[in-house]
Amino acid sequence: DFEQFPIKICSTGVSIHNFEEFELIQGEEKLLVAGSSHKLNLGEYDTVLFFSDIKKLRASQNKISSFQSIIGNSKVMQNIRTKIKIAAESPSCVLIYAEDGLSKKLYAYAIHDESDRNEKPLIIIDCPTLPRTNAEKYLFGAAPPSGAAGGSGKAGRIEAANGGTLLLHNIEGLPLKLQEMFIQLIETKKFSRVGSRKMRSINLRIIATSRKDL
Numbered sequence: 001d002f003e004q005f006p007i008k009i010c011s012t013g014v015s016i017h018n019f020e021e022f023e024l025i026q027g028e029e030k031l032l033v034a035g036s037s038h039k040l041n042l043g044e045y046d047t048v049l050f051f052s053d054i055k056k057l058r059a060s061q062n063k064i065s066s067f068q069s070i071i072g073n074s075k076v077m078q079n080i081r082t083k084i085k086i087a088a089e090s091p092s093c094v095l096i097y098a099e100d101g102l103s104k105k106l107y108a109y110a111i112h113d114e115s116d117r118n119e120k121p122l123i124i125i126d127c128p129t130l131p132r133t134n135a136e137k138y139l140f141g142a143a144p145p146s147g148a149a150g151g152s153g154k155a156g157r158i159e160a161a162n163g164g165t166l167l168l169h170n171i172e173g174l175p176l177k178l179q180e181m182f183i184q185l186i187e188t189k190k191f192s193r194v195g196s197r198k199m200r201s202i203n204l205r206i207i208a209t210s211r212k213d214l
Contacts, residue, residue: 020124066109080107088114093186093206095171097213104209105169112165117205120164123157128173135178136194143196153193158185161204171208182206 008025012032024031070081087094088111096104105124112122131138141156158166168174174182185191186206190199 066106066113069106070103070110084110085114087111091205094208096207096209098209098211100211104211105167108165108167108169108207108209111207112167112205115165115205117164121161122165122167123161124167124169125157126169128170130174130178135175136181139178140181140191141193143193143198146195153196156193158191158202158204159200163203165205165207168206168208170211172210172212 006026010023010025012021012023021032021034024033067081067084070077070084084107094108094111096107098104098107109122112118125139137154137156139156139158141159142154144153168182171179181191185202189203190201192199
């Protein structure tokens with residue numbers, strides 16, 4: 001009954017190759033799907049979403065490669081693929097600098113796919129669109145409210161990327177305070193949730209993209 005239980009679609013922030021993960025909620029039913037959105041601007045409909053069964057997509061993920069999507073035989077493209085392979089084999093953080101429209105995300109996906117973390121999550125953070133309030137909690141999580149009994153708090157997007165890759169897309173849009181927090185995270189491999197002094201260890205690889213020469 002769509003009128004009684006309308007479908008709510010929420011992005012989880014997880015990316016599987018070139019697809020974004022969504023949660024479809026109708027009443028008490030929840031379904032995870034993967035898909036992509038496309039702008040239409042046709043009357044009352046401005047966006048169309050295409051979905052795939054996420055279980056089938058995950059089962060076939062080894063057959064899908066973002067690296068294979070980087071086509072072209074020019075010396076420039078050959079050099080890009082070589083650098084992606086080198087970056088994928090390195091545990092170091094990576095900064096991808098390119099102007100808009102030059103496939104920064106695709107290159108980041110390819111590095112993740114070709115790395116030994118490819119079976120773990122790839123979490124995407126679009127830095128310029130981070131919430132103006134509670135951005136720290138969204139990223140680093142939050143401790144339980146003071147006086148809450150048995151509460152464990154709430155994990156942020158960083159913890160969701162544990163074992164995998166965190167993609168900071170257009171990192172120049174990240175507020176300075178958060179940049180400093182990420183520098184500490186990179187240096188120590190530890191962080192604390194907002195409102196907590198407990199340091200938590202994290203195992204992730206950070207890839208950042210930028211449209212500005214930092």
